[in-house]
Amino acid sequence: MKLIGREMMENRKCGCCEGLEGLNREPKREGGEINKEDLVCYCEGVSRQEIVEAIQKGASSVREVAEATGACQSAQRCEELNPKGRCCAIDILEILQESEG
Secondary structure, eight states: OOOOHHHHHHTTOOOTTTTOTTOOOOOOOTTSOOOGGGEEETTTTEEHHHHHHHHHTTOOSHHHHHHHHOOSSOGGGHHHHSTTSSOTHHHHHHHHHHHHO
16 A cells, blocks of 8 residues: 555655655755754754745745755654654645645
């Protein structure tokens, strides 16, 4: 059975950003270090603000946010680096949903 959306991400079988590995995008670092509490993607160091900015510039899916910010590119390390022990794609999806409402 193929998992989609939130169910897929909660089961740590994230495929939403498949094929984005190795894009080698450097996350923006304006104004110095990012506070760890602001991080959404711990693997690539992408902040909530960077994700919000990508959405404001037109990103409308997890894949588009990932392409714009560099998030979701080290899925094999999510459990290790993310305190939630999962891929950040579900957090990006939640931010996308917040921006819609």
